[in-house]
Amino acid sequence: MLRKIRICLQVVMMTLVTLLLLGIGFRVHLWAGWVAKIQFLPAFLAFNAVVVSAITMVTIFFGRIYCSVVCPLGIMQDFFSWIGGKVKKNRFSYAKENKWLRYGFFGAFAIAMIIGFAPLTTLFAPYSAYGRIVNSLFKPLYDLLNNWLAGLDAANDRYNFTEVQIWTRSVTTFVVALLTLLILGFLAWKKGRVYCNSICPVSTFLGFFSRFSLLRVRFDKDKCKNCGMCEKNCKAQAIDFKEGKIDYSRCVVCGDCLDKCKFDALKYGRDLSAFKSKPVDTERRAFLVGAAVAGTTAAMAQTQMKVDGGLAAIEDKKAPKRQTPVTPPGSVSARHFEKHCTACQLCVSSCPNNVLRPSTDLLHFMQPTMSFERGYCRPECTRCSEVCPAGAIKPISREEKTTIHIGHAVWIKENCEAAKGVSCSNCQRHCPTGAIQMIDYEGPNGTVKVPAIDEERCIGCGACENLCPARPFSAIYVEGNEMHHIG
Helix, strand or coil, X not given: CHHHHHHHHHHHHHHHHHHHHHCCCCCHHHHHXXXXXXXXXXXXXXXXXXXXXXXXXXXXXXXXXXXXXXXXXXXXXXXXXXXXXXXXXXXXXXXXCCHHHHHHHHHHHHHHHHHCCHHHHHHHCHHHHHHHHHHHHXXXXXXXXXXXXXXXXXXXXXXXXXXXXXXXCCHHHHHHHHHHHHHHHHHHHHHCCCCCCCCCHHHHHHHHHHCCCCEEEEECCCCCCCCCHHHHCCCXXXXXCCCCEECCCCCCCCCHHHHHCCCCCEEEEECCCCCCCCCCCCCCCXXXXXXXXXXXXXXXXXXXXXXXXXXXXCCCCCCCCCCCCCCCCCCCEHHHHHHHCCCCCHHHHHCCCCCEEECCCHHHCCCEEECCCXXXXXXXXCHHHHHCCCCCCCCCCHHHHCCEEEEEEEECHHHCHHHHCCCCCHHHHHCCCCCEEEEEEEECCEEEEEEEECCCCCCCCCHHHHHCCCCCCCCEEEEEEEEEEEC
């Protein structure tokens, strides 16, 4: 029964998390946003004491059920392990805990969080790793299906689906997500929960408390026939049937051992046996690391935008080199955003304006940054602040957003149409705050109008950069503010 309950909860949680990360439905975050907010690491970074305390107390009472029914990366590994079990049954054996690796990495991860070293924290945060897999690998496939249905609908004079642009926001993040899926999938297929119980910082932290859980799987030595089926089917490799002991810091209470025991020698309940744990040596476990490179043209598909009846293609814009990255409204400052963001990509997939994309900068590795080649940050949109589970982007209202200055526009004379003797004024017409005025400029081709920017009024929305007709680089772009200010 325990195993069946676990599987049902896994299916529900995995479905909700995946739908949320895919951004299916216009307001999906309103009814499924809670699944992101109950993830341990984002809740910890958001200083959500209620969620962190609740997960810790549940672990003390029931064991590490969080890793089995809440963490999407853990559920994904269970899926691959289940596939491996179909190929080869009874394939596991007890492995001693590798304390040097497990707690050494946990210490390094904790230090990286304290000092704000993003490459380590974003790469190994479990919820964020699954978020990148969905956003980089699965979402393009979902968008392809959506566009196919949109085309089918249009052919039948129906418009239930809206065609969307399909583009790779970051090649680096795509490669990282693909390698994460392949490596963790291979490890889970061969060795079960080896990543969770050797590397994952959340598993290590909760393992401190699950050692003393009130409810746990325990042996009834009088009924045990030493068949070894429990050990051979423990994907956490935490059962030593010969010694009659279980490493509760690694047990994820999946119920597989209870299901396989034919003699009713294992029970899940209050531990009355009070077995004393024996010293565990620090001999290192071998890691099986496999990596394969596989590509799918569908996931990398790009839609080409055309005008003039499809006769003239618009040249794609290129992102300028910004001295300071532009972070979303509500992120307070570049430093605050860097320390709290886990790069789960939820805001990236939820952004309706195609403004957010993963950074390739090492210090902000895969954390979202704003760029305006495909859209601009509309003043009425607060989607990213609504979905962020880690507190990196604080909730703001529409009224507050219009007063937050995340950056300021900068004019580049060499790229402007004015250099060709053309008065454009496109940036002025589309500036929502009236921060751009056109003034006379005496150029080699005569007097033309060029933009003058009032930085006190500019909020850094990027409308001017996005709608500037200059290609491939805009004649006006947004430079980020290290500290956002209201005015």
